[in-house]
Amino acid sequence: MLEIVKRDGLARLCKFETRSGILKTPALLPVVNPKILIVTPKELYNEFGFRAIITNSYIIKNDTNLKNRAQTEGLHRMLDFPGIIMTDSGTFQSHMYGEVKVTNDEMIDFQKSIGTDIGTVLDIFTEPYWTREEVSRSVSETLERTRHACDIKGDMMINGVVQGSVYPDLREDCARKMATMNVDVHPIGGTVPLMEQYRYAELVDIIIASKKGLAAGRPVHLFGAGHPMILAFATLLGCDLFDSASYAKFARDDRFMFTDGTFRLNDIQFLDCNCPACRGNTLESIKKMDKKSRESIIARHNLYQITNELALIRRCIEEERLWELAEIRCRAHPALLDGLRRLRFYKDYLECKEPISRDRAIFYTGSESRARPAFHRYTERLLERYVPYFHKAAIFTDSKKPYSKYYASGFNRVRAAGYTPIIMSPFGPVPAELDEIYPIAQSLFPGIIDCDTNEDVKKMTDLFFEKVKFEEVISENEIKSGNIEYDTNQIRVRATAMYQFGPEATNALLHGKIDLVLSRKTGKVRNVISDGEHVLSMRANDGFYTLRPEGAKRIIELVPTPKFRAIVVDDAVPYILQGRNAFCQFVANMDPNIRPMEEIIVVDKDDNFVATGRAILTWDEIKSFKRGIAVKIRSGGSEV
């Protein structure tokens, strides 16, 4: 059972409940070879804090001694590991050494018999060089085996592995079918050769295709990914679980893993590592050690790199800056950068999961940042929802932010002459009245502009002026003065509401006499009163508004259901009326176009107002999760 705690990009912090304890994701499961224990499972648990490991049931089954012990003592006692144990099924061995001589049924039964927490179907490893037909046939077989495994799994959890080689459509189709089965975890399989060959753009295609098909409420495991270099990026793409055999395999070859690559002991010129394994050692002292001690130190170093990177990843999700971390990590190798650049192909998909704002500003790390869905969101909403107040435009160049402060007198001058000030920002054209919304105000760019930005801005500017047919577009310098003074707050409120809620809801919210309550401290709009009713309040930090109950009721009245709504079951209504949060299992239907952190109205099945709040999850996520907060309630209808 999975519960989402926090999100960023496609990444999420979750709690995954198993019979051997709760696993906090993202998490990596070290691969434990039951025959060679460089670092013991107990050390993995106590010293490194790993709460789950993965071992291979096929290897255990083929070793008489291990098999007997596992079946009599159970896997947990045999390995002396108090946490969660996942087992693989022999599929990877078939990739490495050809056919394996076991059946799917045998492997499921065996995994059950040794007390595995999460077993794996004996799926078919689809190789990247296979033809489409071969892959398609194998995927069908894997699906069939998975279906059967679900029938016989008993109380063991099960991995349903998404296969499909390098064909995104086959991957997505496989994932979609897996999602309908009684599977507990979804590994994405068959990706090791791609990672070994540094084909990261294709890896991105595969991960995103799989994510599109899978159900949001189950953890996704990127099988075979365990290098600290890739963890941040794969987490950003929505992978929750990883495993690493390389910490030990590399150690055997004297290779140190770092977030910027793998380096051989003999090539490293200087030991710059402060991890508990390295500290106190020098390159020379490590080189002089006997093979076994050296292997142990390097394996521990590799594990510390992994735990440290995972901790940083978790921190970055909490602090809503995982995009920045992933973008930086992808620059460790041009092939990873290729993967990062591939994201521009998926802007529509990424936009659906993108929160409406963040507490933290967007930091531009290079032209690759333009793939961030915040750019695409702004483009789409501006083109679809913006209606100018003045029908002539005056162009300003990009400047320090907030634009309204930097250009205060310039904006007044051109408005007085009847022009809308438009700033040419790295996001494209920004009407002055939208300069406080996320991410316009909450973003930082270098002063020297890259060519990709210039191209994008040019394209978007053309689209914008084509869509908004201004009578005239001139440079602000051409306007010397004007003679009418406008209440720019009125312009700002309407433009922001349009951007945030669209025309239909804005017309419902704002009609008749609009009174504005300003903050004494900042002079900014705090409350919006329409015909005497308090409909909107300013949201902290991101320039958007919160819906007040009166505003919500206006929308309910004029905008047909389920737009802007989460419809909850009757049982939950009394609690939510009192301001309790709306949990996933109580949401019966919801507007599928609501993005994470957007304002939403909770109603009962008869469309009566229950509460206002912020959507934490999207509708397709809520459907898939059996627990966790769906809507964070701000004002319940029974609250004073």
Added chain:
Amino acid sequence: MLEIVKRDGLARLCKFETRSGILKTPALLPVVNPKILIVTPKELYNEFGFRAIITNSYIIKNDTNLKNRAQTEGLHRMLDFPGIIMTDSGTFQSHMYGEVKVTNDEMIDFQKSIGTDIGTVLDIFTEPYWTREEVSRSVSETLERTRHACDIKGDMMINGVVQGSVYPDLREDCARKMATMNVDVHPIGGTVPLMEQYRYAELVDIIIASKKGLAAGRPVHLFGAGHPMILAFATLLGCDLFDSASYAKFARDDRFMFTDGTFRLNDIQFLDCNCPACRGNTLESIKKMDKKSRESIIARHNLYQITNELALIRRCIEEERLWELAEIRCRAHPALLDGLRRLRFYKDYLECKEPISRDRAIFYTGSESRARPAFHRYTERLLERYVPYFHKAAIFTDSKKPYSKYYASGFNRVRAAGYTPIIMSPFGPVPAELDEIYPIAQSLFPGIIDCDTNEDVKKMTDLFFEKVKFEEVISENEIKSGNIEYDTNQIRVRATAMYQFGPEATNALLHGKIDLVLSRKTGKVRNVISDGEHVLSMRANDGFYTLRPEGAKRIIELVPTPKFRAIVVDDAVPYILQGRNAFCQFVANMDPNIRPMEEIIVVDKDDNFVATGRAILTWDEIKSFKRGIAVKIRSGGSEV
């Protein structure tokens, strides 16, 4: 006395000799406030390994107790620090609090009296908002004071601070004058406000202007730079010394320094640090500590971040990948990225210090990598030195490397038809015969190309086809077959020699019958025999040639001195003849156009051949260094 050990970009690993020991640079000097010792100097030395600290002589002088102790015990005993102590003079106090009531003479005498190893002139802090005239006047005064300080410094080393505010020409002029004085270390001063205001593009202008004026043989200290975020980039720009008061100042405010920024204890969501100070603690445990313990832990954390980053920087210089590290670090903040992007304005200067090749491939981290001088070098040399063998061109798209292997049959086909194969790479057009040289073969790019690359390639392609007037330029697809087979090795040898040595030397080297000795293993050219004389051998890894003594003698004969030569004094000749390296102090003159790691011929004052080797330093560097290897000798004239 400074000795260079290794270099990369403008960065260098040096040994700096002082009377209190040798300092390995790049190094950071923690600022020690003699009144508040959060971490004691002894701990800085023993626990953190700092070999030098900086403290403030002005503060000591103004405290009767400290003053008396410093003058009786001496600074080293008073602070209980066994390493090198640098003192500042009160200049920063004048920036912070206005005029200081001491004279330059007083401050120099006082610093001498307390046993400072490296004292500082009481220079004038030039503020970024000052007018050019104010700055210019102040710089004159600083120069005058420095000149006088040199006269009275005795056996104390002295900091001659480069000032000049944000005016690069004033900075360069100040630096050039400082370089003529008997100064020991060159801080770049007055930069703290720029760093505080995140004006990194201007900081780059200032550092490069200063570096241009200064003498290479003295350490450069970027005063006030101590954030781990900036150290890699500043080192890449040629700064050797740094100092940090912020490790303690930030700790007082509960702020943690990381390579990606500074974070407040209350904002951090998760402690992801494995440093010896943090390990064993949690966010909660640190928050619960009393003020003093918390401050101590955070200060230590900050120091560990600094020492760890410096170790990584040193490692990256050794491994010739500091560019990659600096490029990645600059993505932590858009203002730093702005500084990185500024480098494209200095490509000529950067090119002069760029080694001819590296052991490691160039990793492209984003369009900013295009500022790397390797790109500019290739453009310049191709346009200046390339002469095609076939006067028609056939265009190939970029592919896997080496191109000659990937396109083997295609290259044969178009050559047989009398066309030169030209590959359109991210470096611009690459004639097939140059595909093995650095950095063409030794570089990795993402498959998805950025717009800056497209623009650059387009520009360079236009220039290339304008310069090399091919009779015809067509796509390789248009050529179906041809009927002549060429010895492509012959074409390759001449093109590579031209690229490496230019037309004059190539004509001297290659005439008459050219015989090639191929490697049995790789099939590549190993030795080049011209008219029976072995003139060139293949250099390992970078696709260039080493000069054989016979080849060197041909160049001496036909190319006028000092081209391709280092002229050494008579005393050194017998040693170098036997294969010993040529040290800086023995080089009397040298070709100023030789780049680091280029082939060079050592001759005596009468232009007689002495040896062949590789230049480690450029002529302007050799002039400035009093020790260290100038030319690494490969074949001395007396060796068999």
